[in-house]
Amino acid sequence: MRSRTEGGVSAGVLLFTLEADRILQANQVVADLMGYTPSELCALPPAQLLAGAESSGGSLSTRWPLDSDFVILRPRRGSPVACRVSLGQLSLPEGERLVATLRPTLATDGQERFEVLLQIAIEQLPEALVIYDTDDRLVYFNRAYHDFFPYMPSFKVLEGCHFFEIVRRSMEAPGVVLDPLAESDPDAYLQRRLERLHNASGVPFEQETAGDWHLVQEQRVPGVGFVSLRRDITEMKRLHDDMAAANRKLAEARESAESALQHAEEANRSKSEFLAMMSHELRTPLNAILGFSSLLTEEYLGPLGSERYLDYARSIHDSGAHLLAIINDILDLAKVEAGKMEIDPEPLDARALIEECVSLVSGLAEKRSLALESEVAVEGLQLIADRRAAKQMIVNLLSNACKFTEAGGRIQLRAAPFDGAEGAKAVSVSVRDTGVGMTPEDIAIAVEPFGQIGNVSTSGRQGTGLGLPLVKSFIELHGGSLEIQSELGKGTLVRLMFRA
Incomplete structure (x- = not known):
């Protein structure tokens, strides 16, 4: 060639x-x-x-x-x-x-x-560029313009065409022109487009075309002509819409969560108030029952006349005392859940606390033929706790151990120093028994209020399912923790972690 x-x-x-x-x-x-x-x-x-x-x-x-x-x-x-x-x-x-x-x-x-x-x-511009002269005839459009509007013929075919012819081609292409006026009154639509051509403001605006979104900027220069530059913002628009939709959904979820939390708090508060009210209402007649049954068992006003009446009076007194203990536990739980439980932590001598708790439970242990042992690993050991709450926690654990340990078994109460996380000092107070034990599933139930596990509820042992939940609430209120290790048929170890 x-x-x-x-x-x-x-x-x-x-x-x-x-x-x-x-x-x-x-x-x-x-x-x-x-x-x-x-x-x-x-x-x-x-x-x-x-x-x-x-x-x-x-x-x-x-x-x-x-x-x-x-x-x-x-x-x-x-x-x-x-x-x-x-x-x-x-x-x-x-x-x-x-x-x-x-x-x-x-x-x-x-x-x-x-x-x-x-x-x-x-x-090479990614933006679509189109230019018209002062007579509204096509002077130029770049390759990107043809990519934006692929239904248009090449520039060499359209060069010199009037603006109306270009717009009519867009009106004929399906889904491109979305203005209803283009279908109802085509001439009016063409006139509106011409007015926009002659009065371009230069202010960018968004336009939807054939399912895509363009950012359009148009400018008319007197005596020179008209130029339009448009950028494809479809992905950016969709991303913005997706983010906006996600933020509505997020707001709705937050509002729903806040509403659910508010309802839960109101329900919990109502439950606590109801329990507290009922407990107070019950405690008043219970005190009378305990007082009068105590008079009867002591035969303060004279002999009852029958030993069976005396047994009945003792049963009434014991049942009333048990019910009163349950009510007191319910009141304490209600106070903790309502955030109204007040504690007064102070340094406590571990040995004195242990001996006091053992003396309160020794009668129950002796009655059930159990060996009750106690030990303080270090002389002068102290822990930080509210005296009444600490004693209640330890006595509850000892009482549980007595209830669920068969005759001839052994219960050990021990206090010892403990090095916690990051070198924090703590005191461990543990109760170990040789009782019936629990499975991991049983433990999860036992720490919930009114939780009754199978080997307890079917054993005829007296209990309400409030002991461990109350202990857990009290120790957490102290900033400590409750740990339970147990194996079915081999006993249980419960450990309270106090601040030293």
Whole structure:
């Protein structure tokens, strides 16, 4: 293929298939310019010769652009080369062929080189650019404009067309123009669009087109024409909408959670108030029952006349005392849950506390034929606790151990120093028994209020399921913890961790 000469400069020539998807021949000028042999050029996809061809949508097109007057070639080595392009069509015996004539811009031709670079830069813009003259006729649109509106013919077909013709093509394309006026009164819609063309404010606005969103900025320059620049903001818009939707949902979830928390707090408060009220109402007649039954058991006013009456009086007194203890436990739990339980922590002598608790439970242990042992590992050991609450916790644990340990068993109460997390000092008060023991599932039930585990509820042992929950609430109120280790049939170890 011979080289063409334009303006004294040899021009490169490429012969393509009519679809411009394959190079059939290349002259030596193009080969020298690109650093390939003519046969090597024919083996390459046409678009591979262009700089930046792979940047469109992240994929490499195989075709040579059919609507470009300028291109930047990418040689095998060296800097890119800007060229002016002329396209034509040849009828050859073997079929129709497309001819591209390439004329490199000269370094000495500064103005032409600037125009070429500017043209190429505009073509590479990701924003769609369209320009109309003062007569509202199409002057130019770039490649991105055609990507935004693929139903439009090439610029060479539409060049010089009136604005109305361009808009009508958009009105005919399905789903592009969403304004109802375009269907109900097309002429009125065209007139509105023309008014916008003539009175462009330059203020950016969002526009939905065929399911996509564009950020549009339009400007009219008197005596020059009209220019419009639009950017695809579909992904950004969807992300914004998704974030907005997530923030509504988040607000609703927060509001729902706050409402649920408020209802739960109100229900818990109502429950605590009800328990407290009922406990106070019950405690008054119980005190009378305990007083009168005590008079009867002591036969203060004289003999009852029958031993059976005396047994009945003792049963009434014991049952009343048990019920009063339950009511007191309920009151304490209600106070803790309502945040009204007040404690007065102070340094307590561990040995004195242990001995006092043992003396309170020794009668029950003796009655059940249990060996009750106590030990304080270090002389002078002290713990920080409310005296009444600490004694109540330890006595509860000892009472439980007595209830659930068979005759002949052993209960050990021990106080010892303990090194906690990060070197914090603590005092461990533990109760170990050789009783019936519990499974891990039983332990989870036992620390819940009114929790009754199987081996307890079926054993005939007296209990309400308030002992361990109350101990757990009290020790946590002290800033300590409750630990339980147990194995079914092998006994239980319960440990209270106090601050030292």
